[in-house]
Amino acid sequence: MDVAVEAIGLVAGAMTTSAFIPQAWKTWRSGSARDFSLALLVLLVLGNTLWFGYGVMKGSTGLVVANLITVPLTCFILWVKLRRG
Amino acid sequence: MDVAVEAIGLVAGAMTTSAFIPQAWKTWRSGSARDFSLALLVLLVLGNTLWFGYGVMKGSTGLVVANLITVPLTCFILWVKLRRG
Numbered sequence: 001m002d003v004a005v006e007a008i009g010l011v012a013g014a015m016t017t018s019a020f021i022p023q024a025w026k027t028w029r030s031g032s033a034r035d036f037s038l039a040l041l042v043l044l045v046l047g048n049t050l051w052f053g054y055g056v057m058k059g060s061t062g063l064v065v066a067n068l069i070t071v072p073l074t075c076f077i078l079w080v081k082l083r084r085g
Numbered sequence: 086m087d088v089a090v091e092a093i094g095l096v097a098g099a100m101t102t103s104a105f106i107p108q109a110w111k112t113w114r115s116g117s118a119r120d121f122s123l124a125l126l127v128l129l130v131l132g133n134t135l136w137f138g139y140g141v142m143k144g145s146t147g148l149v150v151a152n153l154i155t156v157p158l159t160c161f162i163l164w165v166k167l168r169r170g
Contacts, residue, residue, distance in 0.1 A: 009139045015132030022124035035120035039107035047100030054094045 010062065017066040020073040033081035041078040045071060095147065102151040105158040118166035126163040130156060 027033050033041075048067045055063025112118055118126075133152045140148025 012135035019128035023122040026122040037111040043104030050097035
């Protein structure tokens with residue numbers, strides 16, 4: 001049972017992490033992040049950076065890898081938001 | 086040390102969860118989710134629903150509460166995206 005539960009966690013992590021790849025691609029092509037709330041992006045960058053730190057301290061490879069992907073992609077969207085409004 | 090580490094996890098979870106509240110509010114007022122990638126929203130809804138299930142199975146109140154907030158808010162943004170493009 002525990003292996004199945006951990007598998008669900010891995011799939012969930014893969015989904016919520018990979019979700020930002022098509023988003024970063026769309027933002028790169030459109031050059032617009034107008035519909036994004038600045039608060040969402042700032043809280044996600046800060047929160048996921050903390051999740052990264054938490055993962056390092058807990059020795060959780062999943063959290064470290066997931067947030068190594070998510071944080072830079074969210075930073076990019078935040079950069080577009082700050083530059084283009 | 087462990088209490089401090091868990092506190093970081095709680096703050097990280099509070100940030101990445103509460104981030105969707107100002108976003109849902111902005112989407113509600115603007116009625117636009119054009120800059121969102123459909124794939125981002127679908128993957129976040131599915132992924133966070135799995136995180137919710139994972140939280141139930143692991144007995145993690147934090148994961149259950151966080152995703153009880155995040156999933157409906159992301160569903161709302163997805164609904165606006167599907168209705169308005």
